[in-house]
Amino acid sequence: MDDAAAAIPSRPLPRDIAQLQALIASRDQSIAQRDTLLAQRDTILAQRDATLAQRDTTIATLTAQRDEYYLKNLQLEVRLAKALRQVYGPRADRVADQAQLVLDFARALEAQPIAPEDLPPMPGNQGTQDPPPSPPDPQTARRLRTRGRRDIGSMNHLPIIEKEYELQGELCLCPVCRQQRDVIGSEVSYSIEHVHAHLLRIKHVQHKYACPHCEQEAQNPNIELAPKAAASPIDKGMAGPGLLAYIATSKYADFLPLYRLEGIFQRQGFELDRATMCLWMADVARIVRPVYELMARRVLLSHVLATDDTVMPLLQPGHAKQARMWVYLGDELHPYNVFQFTLSRSRDGPKLFLKDYRQVVLADGYGGYNAIVLANELPRAGCWSHARRKVVEAEPTAPEAARRILAPIKALFAIEARARDLNAQERLALRQAESAPIVHRLHELLREQKAALLPKHPLTLAINYMLNQWAELTLFLTDGAIPIHNNLAEQQMKRVALLRKNALFVATERGGETAAILSSITSTCRRHGIDPQLYLTQLLTSLQDTPISQLDQWLPDVWKKSQAASALADAR
Numbered sequence: 421m422d423d424a425a426a427a428i429p430s431r432p433l434p435r436d437i438a439q440l441q442a443l444i445a446s447r448d449q450s451i452a453q454r455d456t457l458l459a460q461r462d463t464i465l466a467q468r469d470a471t472l473a474q475r476d477t478t479i480a481t482l483t484a485q486r487d488e489y490y491l492k493n494l495q496l497e498v499r500l501a502k503a504l505r506q507v508y509g510p511r512a513d514r515v516a517d518q519a520q521l522v523l524d525f526a527r528a529l530e531a532q533p534i535a536p537e538d539l540p541p542m543p544g545n546q547g548t549q550d551p552p553p554s555p556p557d558p559q560t561a562r563r564l565r566t567r568g569r570r571d572i573g574s575m576n577h578l579p580i581i582e583k584e585y586e587l588q589g590e591l592c593l594c595p596v597c598r599q600q601r602d603v604i605g606s607e608v609s610y611s612i613e614h615v616h617a618h619l620l621r622i623k624h625v626q627h628k629y630a631c632p633h634c635e636q637e638a639q640n641p642n643i644e645l646a647p648k649a650a651a652s653p654i655d656k657g658m659a660g661p662g663l664l665a666y667i668a669t670s671k672y673a674d675f676l677p678l679y680r681l682e683g684i685f686q687r688q689g690f691e692l693d694r695a696t697m698c699l700w701m702a703d704v705a706r707i708v709r710p711v712y713e714l715m716a717r718r719v720l721l722s723h724v725l726a727t728d729d730t731v732m733p734l735l736q737p738g739h740a741k742q743a744r745m746w747v748y749l750g751d752e753l754h755p756y757n758v759f760q761f762t763l764s765r766s767r768d769g770p771k772l773f774l775k776d777y778r779q780v781v782l783a784d785g786y787g788g789y790n791a792i793v794l795a796n797e798l799p800r801a802g803c804w805s806h807a808r809r810k811v812v813e814a815e816p817t818a819p820e821a822a823r824r825i826l827a828p829i830k831a832l833f834a835i836e837a838r839a840r841d842l843n844a845q846e847r848l849a850l851r852q853a854e855s856a857p858i859v860h861r862l863h864e865l866l867r868e869q870k871a872a873l874l875p876k877h878p879l880t881l882a883i884n885y886m887l888n889q890w891a892e893l894t895l896f897l898t899d900g901a902i903p904i905h906n907n908l909a910e911q912q913m914k915r916v917a918l919l920r921k922n923a924l925f926v927a928t929e930r931g932g933e934t935a936a937i938l939s940s941i942t943s944t945c946r947r948h949g950i951d952p953q954l955y956l957t958q959l960l961t962s963l964q965d966t967p968i969s970q971l972d973q974w975l976p977d978v979w980k981k982s983q984a985a986s987a988l989a990d991a992r
Contacts, residue, residue: 491876494817498878501816575610619690622660624648653960654703664704665956667697672935673942673952675918698931705934708959711974712937715944716758716773718975719750724801724902726782727770728909730916732761732932733925740925743932744769745939747912751901755977757912757943761932767791774798780899782906785889799899802892803906804829810882818879821869825883828862836904848900856897863890912943944976955979 434440586592587601594601626646635641652659670676676684678694685692705712719725726749733740746760746769762769767788774781774792782801783789793800808829815822835854839847866883873880886893896902919935926932945952959974972978 487874491874491878494878497816498813502813575612578612617688619663619685619688622651624651650961650964653707653964654700657700657703659700661957661960662953664700664960665953668701668704668938668956669942669953671701671923672915672919672938673946675915675922677923680922698927701938702930702934704956704960705937707963708941708956709937710968710971711959711963712758712940714971714975715756715940716748718754719748719756719758720774720777722751722754722779724751724780724782724899725749725774725777726903726906726909728784728906728913729765729769729786730913732916732920732935734763734929734932735925735927743926745913745916745932745936746770746773747909747916747943748773749909749912755944755947756975757940757947759912759916759936759939759943761926761929761936763929780895780902782903782909784906785885785892799895800892801895801902802889804832804893805905805907805910807882807886807889807893810885811879814878814882817877818873821873821879824865825862825869828858828865831858832904842900844900846900848898851897851900859894859897863887915939915943941976948976948980950976950980 434443592601593599626648628643628645630641630643632641653661653664667678667681670681671678678697681697682692682694727746729744729746732743732745734743735741741763742765744762744765746762748758748760750756750758760769760773765788770789771792774796778796778798780799780801781789781793782803784803784806789800792798808826811822811825811829815826832855835850835858839850842850866887870880870883870887873883896904916939919939926935941956942952945955955976958979963974966974973982
């Protein structure tokens with residue numbers, strides 16, 4: 421019995437056929453109405469499901485758009501904060517906390533007059549014991565330094581021109597008795613003067629010699645020309661080594677473009693075209709190239725080799741190509757800064773330079789090093805300054821979370837500051853005792869913060885950078901000689917940035933190589949506290965007469981030691 425039959429009340433069936441037919445028709449009509457209602461119910465349920473699905477789709481779309489707009493707004497906030505920091509704020513990676521309020525307070529503090537209580541206490545009267553004066557706080561000390569004569573450093577090494585001042589004529593007579601006054605002492609004071617640099621034209625006169633006896637006998641007079649000392653390192657050139665060293669130092673150490681030097685020489689009455697100076701710099705780079713190549717070979721002996729790169733535009737028809745300038749910094753035993761110019765940022769540059777290197781590379785997260793590291797099986801150390809900078813840039817979008825991450829990183833740098841004067845073994849012991857637990861807690865914190873943020877949140881991207889570089893960032897915990905950051909290499913990139921800002925670009929690939937060679941020389945001189953102009957003058961004067969076996973005496977650190985030894989011998 422089906423459900424329809426079961427729904428009919430149990431009662432005796434009529435025996436009349438017409439009644440039976442009517443009863444059956446009524447049942448069929450009820451079944452049809454039920455099917456119609458069920459169909460209507462199914463339609464309503466389908467419409468409801470479609471409406472719910474459309475609602476869920478709309479909610480998902482709006483949620484995605486909201487997240488997209490939210491992330492875009494966060495990215496714009498990061499870019500705005502970075503731009504404002506570059507224009508108005510400190511260039512260091514500092515978290516801006518009430519920056520404008522601090523700035524206004526600093527300006528107000530600078531405008532205040534010095535209060536008497538801020539000055540050092542005067543000595544007390546005789547018989548009283550005044551307490552020793554305490555040093556002023558840093559803000560007061562800064563205010564005191566900004567007023568009055570600045571500290572210009574030691575002047576004892578400067579030559580002295582002595583000028584004496586005497587009373588003449590009537591001024592020397594006593595205004596009371598009109599007798600001649602005697603000298604009873606003098607007061608001494610100093611002033612600093614700048615003597616304008618000047619150019620010299622050196623006239624070289626070579627006398628010719630002949631034998632008069634042979635000439636009278638109509639034979640060969642045996643004419644001989646007196647030998648002349650090399651006036652210029654450049655073959656048939658007029659520029660002396662001092663002038664070449666001055667131009668190289670001005671451009672690659674002081675970052676003066678050649679067109680400015682052209683104007684400086686013009687004011688001194690000497691017309692010198694910038695194209696000529698450009699060719700001279702190429703010749704200087706060719707002359708000192710053996711020293712550059714020796715520095716490059718010595719750098720590759722370093723236990724830790726720091727590297728970085730930046731853009732060095734190369735002029736081409738229609739546009740400037742984004743060529744690159746790389747730097748490689750040796751360790752304390754191989755203290756040289758070597759620059760390399762390449763036409764692009766492909767891995768071919770470091771691959772060629774580091775092809776024989778087998779020790780530790782300290783670099784940022786650039787993927788171009790990956791193939792070299794894998795091929796040469798190099799340990800690669802990461803830079804905590806890069807990691808910290810990414811968190812600082814994302815800080816405006818999630819201040820609380822960013823500060824929680826920055827706090828342990830700040831503790832790591834504080835430990836490194838205490839370990840600055842320790843040797844590698846002592847530094848490693850300190851890192852394992854104090855830095856390792858901080859790094860472990862930081863790793864847990866990063867995972868916790870990542871789970872609480874959107875996948876494309878700026879702070880999530882900074883966290884992903886650190887987690888992806890975690891093996892590189894924690895390598896310093898296994899070797900005390902590995903620095904925690906790559907700041908020294910980044911600082912050398914500022915030289916290229918200043919050169920790029922003033923000279924804009926290099927005109928040819930040869931010009932890029934010239935910039936790399938002379939930047940290596942001047943940068944290494946600065947690393948050792950050497951006057952690059954003095955060093956280059958002596959190098960250009962004597963290098964071409966130096967045997968290859970004695971080339972290492974012209975390495976900047978070796979040359980500095982020999983200069984100090986010579987000065988000490990002369991003093992004795």
